[in-house]
Amino acid sequence: MDSASFGVPINKGKGKAVDGGLTVNGESLPWVEKYRPVTLDDVKSHKDITTTIERFIEKNRLPHLLFYGPPGTGKTSTILAVARRIYGSEYRKQILELNASDDRGIDVVREQIKQFAETRTLFAKSYKLIILDEADMMTQQAQAALRRVIEQYTKNVRFCIICNYVNKIAPAIQSRCTRFRFSPLPMAEVEKQIDHVVEAEDCKVTKDGKEALLKLSKGDMRRALNVLQACHAAYDSIGETEVYNCTGNPHPRDIESIVNSMLSDEFTTSYQMINQMKTERGLALQDLLSGAFEYVDTLELKPQARVYLLDYLATIEYRLSTGASEKIQLSALLGAFKNAVELTS
Numbered sequence: 001m002d003s004a005s006f007g008v009p010i011n012k013g014k015g016k017a018v019d020g021g022l023t024v025n026g027e028s029l030p031w032v033e034k035y036r037p038v039t040l041d042d043v044k045s046h047k048d049i050t051t052t053i054e055r056f057i058e059k060n061r062l063p064h065l066l067f068y069g070p071p072g073t074g075k076t077s078t079i080l081a082v083a084r085r086i087y088g089s090e091y092r093k094q095i096l097e098l099n100a101s102d103d104r105g106i107d108v109v110r111e112q113i114k115q116f117a118e119t120r121t122l123f124a125k126s127y128k129l130i131i132l133d134e135a136d137m138m139t140q141q142a143q144a145a146l147r148r149v150i151e152q153y154t155k156n157v158r159f160c161i162i163c164n165y166v167n168k169i170a171p172a173i174q175s176r177c178t179r180f181r182f183s184p185l186p187m188a189e190v191e192k193q194i195d196h197v198v199e200a201e202d203c204k205v206t207k208d209g210k211e212a213l214l215k216l217s218k219g220d221m222r223r224a225l226n227v228l229q230a231c232h233a234a235y236d237s238i239g240e241t242e243v244y245n246c247t248g249n250p251h252p253r254d255i256e257s258i259v260n261s262m263l264s265d266e267f268t269t270s271y272q273m274i275n276q277m278k279t280e281r282g283l284a285l286q287d288l289l290s291g292a293f294e295y296v297d298t299l300e301l302k303p304q305a306r307v308y309l310l311d312y313l314a315t316i317e318y319r320l321s322t323g324a325s326e327k328i329q330l331s332a333l334l335g336a337f338k339n340a341v342e343l344t345s
Helices: 047-058 075-092 106-118 142-151 187-201 208-216 223-234 240-247 254-264 269-281 286-295 304-322 326-344
Strands: 016-019 022-025 065-068 095-098 128-132 157-164 178-181
Touching: 022 286, 047 075, 075 095, 075 128, 075 157, 075 223, 095 106, 106 128, 106 142, 187 240, 208 223, 208 240, 223 240, 223 304, 254 269, 254 286, 254 326, 269 286, 269 326, 286 304, 286 326
Parallel strands: 065 157, 065 178, 095 128, 128 157
Antiparallel strands: 016 022
8 A cells, every 4th residue: 555645644643543533553554544634624735636636526527537646655555545534534435455465467356356346335425435556466357347346337437546656557547547746755755754653653763764764755656654663662862873774674874885985996906895894784786876876976976987886887878787797897987987087087
């Protein structure tokens, strides 16, 4: 499930979380669920989207919806808040929610979805809601069958299709839905929610620890809260080093020393140093590439050297993705930095 442009949590403190009238032990819940928004007002970011949907609901003109965007930006949280807004606390009885973990081939569309769509509701609202989460994993045949179901049962149901990549959804389905893009959350919103969770859960987080958390989250609220919870379980105080250790990402200081070594040290010396650091820290070349890319941005290089280096980083990343040898590609990376130095001088 997609989690949140999280706003006010389900519960204010450490006690119990209440969801749909059912009380569950808040202590055992992952924080991404414990602090998931309950109402549309709780969804702090994407105000333009929530306001538009609120108007649709007020006029009883809710169209079929297509939510797309990166993970952890609030897509599923928003539609669940919409379901609560329409149906109240008994909303689970009025929705059919299918996730990527369910089998969603053509048979599911023909049987489960069609069967749910065919039955009329006896309650106040004239339509039910079908949520297809991670719909970009559906087969083309299933999407073709779904297109007909959407058309046929509009009187009974509204569909909300959620995906990360909108280009994987058939154009015929896209044209039948009102599209909303969920962009990565602004750092200010992620920071606000982290501050709230830190206070509610009594975590000890240093200033540099919070900065590292925000940097690694990249606008993904789910990732930020998952990392925070993992660090809180493992350490008494959460600083920058603890965050990087917990996630397995290379520390910026390590990246800095590796890149500086590649630029200034002799080839063999640099190769041995990087190999030793990879072994000691358990680093993958893929992680080093990502870190090197970000660090190269901060260096003063001649335009031709920068272009050459960035092009080579992309080439090595592609080679690694096709199963190339890490040792050979590390040598290639070192060679690229040496050539970039030649181009700079």
